[in-house]
Amino acid sequence: MTVDTMPIAAGDLAALLGSRLCHDLVSPLGAIGNGVELLEMSTDFPGIAQSAEMRLIAEAVAAARTRIQAYRMAFGMAQGDQRIGRAELGRLLEGIAAQGRLQITLDAAGDFPRPEIRMLTLALMCVETALPWGGRVIVLRDGAAWRLVAECDRARVDPDLWAWLDGRQPRPLAPSEVHFALLAEAARAQSRPLRHEFDATGGEIAF
Missing domain, CATH: 1.10.287 (Helix Hairpins)
Structure with a gap:
């Protein structure tokens, strides 16, 4: 059979x-x-x-x-029916901040679909890549929209990396950069357009 x-x-x-x-x-x-x-x-x-x-x-x-x-x-x-509570998300972000150089502030209420938190975590990894010397990040949620707003004294922005979020692939990714491709893929799967802007003193990712 x-x-x-x-x-x-x-x-x-x-x-x-x-x-x-x-x-x-x-x-x-x-x-x-x-x-x-x-x-x-x-x-x-x-x-x-x-x-x-x-x-x-x-x-x-x-x-x-x-x-x-x-x-x-x-x-x-990340199944669509799974949800993450605000307290659990706060603990996750506190843990990430404690082990790195970012100061992360969460401005969000309620609980959140797991696919959104997957995108948020991948976006935070992209911010970490751009801020290797540290900085401050505010994570905001307004309705279903998320914004990660970053400030720093010094950033390292590689346009070829950020091009992956626009659907372009100007060069292969190193293993330590795979989160850029995964964030772009997750955004397409969720039909959530990405917006990003970074310069020498910070920037933001929104979806």
Whole structure:
């Protein structure tokens, strides 16, 4: 008997892979984090919780877990009926800011469709690329519209990278730049036009 199967789009296949990788990495990181907490509470190792070595391990685990959470939002599957609460989004942005050079302020209320948060996370990665020396970002939501407004003392803007958001592909992307292509793809899938403008002191992405 022949069973017909629905083909998986290339973008969905990549998102499934991203979800699988993030899921499989979360468990061992959680185990390491739990082990660190148990060591800190143990009476067999007095003072270990205040040691520089233990603090380094704990901070590294926290940073990895935060980064994987951001990757799960950006690169994983995003079904239209899934929603993200304001508190969860706030924690995600706080974690991203804590592990990088951006100061991120969230100005939004309610809960949000997961595909929008996927686009938001990818857009934030694009802003990080343009602001490698740090800066300030305000994330605003008005109705269904999002704006990421960035200010900085010094930016690095590569026009060939930002051209990907306009549907042009002037050069291949490095692995560290893949979020530009993914944001453009997500915008097309959601029928949400992208608008962006950046110069030496900042700019914005809107969708």
